[in-house]
Amino acid sequence: MTGYESFAREVSQGALGLLATGPAALGELPALCRRLAGDGERVILTDDVAKLADGRDLLAWVADLVGAARRVTVRATHAQVALDEATVEDAVAEVGRPSLLVSVGSGTITDLGKVVSARSGAPLVAIQTAASVNGFSDPLSVLVIGGAKRTRPSVWPTGLIIDDRVIDAAPARLNRSGVGDAIAIWSAPADWYLACSLGLDGPFTDEAVRPVLDAVEGLTDPDPGRARKALVDSLTVGGLVIGVADSTAPLSGSEHLTSHILDMAAMARGVEHDLHGAQVGVATVVCTALWAEVRETSALFERPWADLTYPADLEQRVRDTWASIDPSGSLGQECWTAVARKVAAWNAADKAVCDRDRAALLETLFGYLGTPQRSATTLRHWGAAARFSELTPPVSADQVAWTLLALPYMRDRLTLPDLLVMTGEWTAELIDRVLARAATAGGGV
Numbered sequence: 001m002t003g004y005e006s007f008a009r010e011v012s013q014g015a016l017g018l019l020a021t022g023p024a025a026l027g028e029l030p031a032l033c034r035r036l037a038g039d040g041e042r043v044i045l046t047d048d049v050a051k052l053a054d055g056r057d058l059l060a061w062v063a064d065l066v067g068a069a070r071r072v073t074v075r076a077t078h079a080q081v082a083l084d085e086a087t088v089e090d091a092v093a094e095v096g097r098p099s100l101l102v103s104v105g106s107g108t109i110t111d112l113g114k115v116v117s118a119r120s121g122a123p124l125v126a127i128q129t130a131a132s133v134n135g136f137s138d139p140l141s142v143l144v145i146g147g148a149k150r151t152r153p154s155v156w157p158t159g160l161i162i163d164d165r166v167i168d169a170a171p172a173r174l175n176r177s178g179v180g181d182a183i184a185i186w187s188a189p190a191d192w193y194l195a196c197s198l199g200l201d202g203p204f205t206d207e208a209v210r211p212v213l214d215a216v217e218g219l220t221d222p223d224p225g226r227a228r229k230a231l232v233d234s235l236t237v238g239g240l241v242i243g244v245a246d247s248t249a250p251l252s253g254s255e256h257l258t259s260h261i262l263d264m265a266a267m268a269r270g271v272e273h274d275l276h277g278a279q280v281g282v283a284t285v286v287c288t289a290l291w292a293e294v295r296e297t298s299a300l301f302e303r304p305w306a307d308l309t310y311p312a313d314l315e316q317r318v319r320d321t322w323a324s325i326d327p328s329g330s331l332g333q334e335c336w337t338a339v340a341r342k343v344a345a346w347n348a349a350d351k352a353v354c355d356r357d358r359a360a361l362l363e364t365l366f367g368y369l370g371t372p373q374r375s376a377t378t379l380r381h382w383g384a385a386a387r388f389s390e391l392t393p394p395v396s397a398d399q400v401a402w403t404l405l406a407l408p409y410m411r412d413r414l415t416l417p418d419l420l421v422m423t424g425e426w427t428a429e430l431i432d433r434v435l436a437r438a439a440t441a442g443g444g445v
Ligand SMILES: [Zn+2]
Pocket: 133, 134, 181, 256, 276, 280
């Protein structure tokens, strides 16, 4: 058993009651249902998308294994199910108070299952139908609150079942998106390490990211079965890591910010945007290129950080950024509230500690970074988008530049662009150089 496998086993025996993966994982379902529900009522929660696995109708198959069960089907109001307030409340009311809830679906349905489980008190067994995000194995749910995507505490699934036959039958687009979410591990830990070192988060622990770093090693395995296992493991272990750390920060840095801003801009304009992981993958190529560009061409890593401060016109920059997609100013207000928290934390932190042993700090930090080349090659291995213009719908060069410039102006989590705002280096000219570097690696616009 590898290190990350033993980590997964340890956590899943604690928080998660049962983690079943492999070629016939669905076979665990009848005994698990008996153990959790006895003779009590079972409810299957799913959406109205047809699901086939191993040539069979997956819902009928699961219903057979679960035993007599009531079915609650969530219908999409837009292109796909969105977990807004009304959708959540309807599902809570329709599920009621069964002895067991079984969700059958990908990220959104599982997130809904976790929220309904928390509200109804029924244990949740999640049947994962795609390797699309790392959110299956954590106690958080992404909801739409007041029109904005927010991550909220929910519950761990009591059981998580990931059957190879089901994952192999998932739409390729979903599994390719999972690759993008998984490779955030080559970008996010450096941002998290930076924030922790500066006293704005933490403590940083290697154990919070090492299991995922190990798991992604197999993503480019030429054997499709081994590569699929690496993908499933990377995402499952990623969710467990987030759950144990009780924060998405170990796996969510500038590359996730990029995806959130693409979503926000699309929602504000009323247009579609690509899947979370597809955006994160493309952004990971650019964010690893950013670290490389700054390392090579900026004095940031040599100069003292203790005397750095945010610019005096920061609030105006934040408001101007968001006014371009929301002239009402309410998005600007919300983002400034978050950014102001970051400024207060920065002003209160003891940064001098980072100036004392900078060489050791940088050695550790750079040790967590992947390269833009490896990020792009891994995405290409799976046929996933590596460039913004390959997303569905494509993101234009102007939108990419605007999105990247907005990175430090959106939320309260410090990442590398914050320091570059303080040094005056966070400019359109730097973004151009970063995108050119990413393009050389096979990514960028
Ligand atoms: Zn993610």
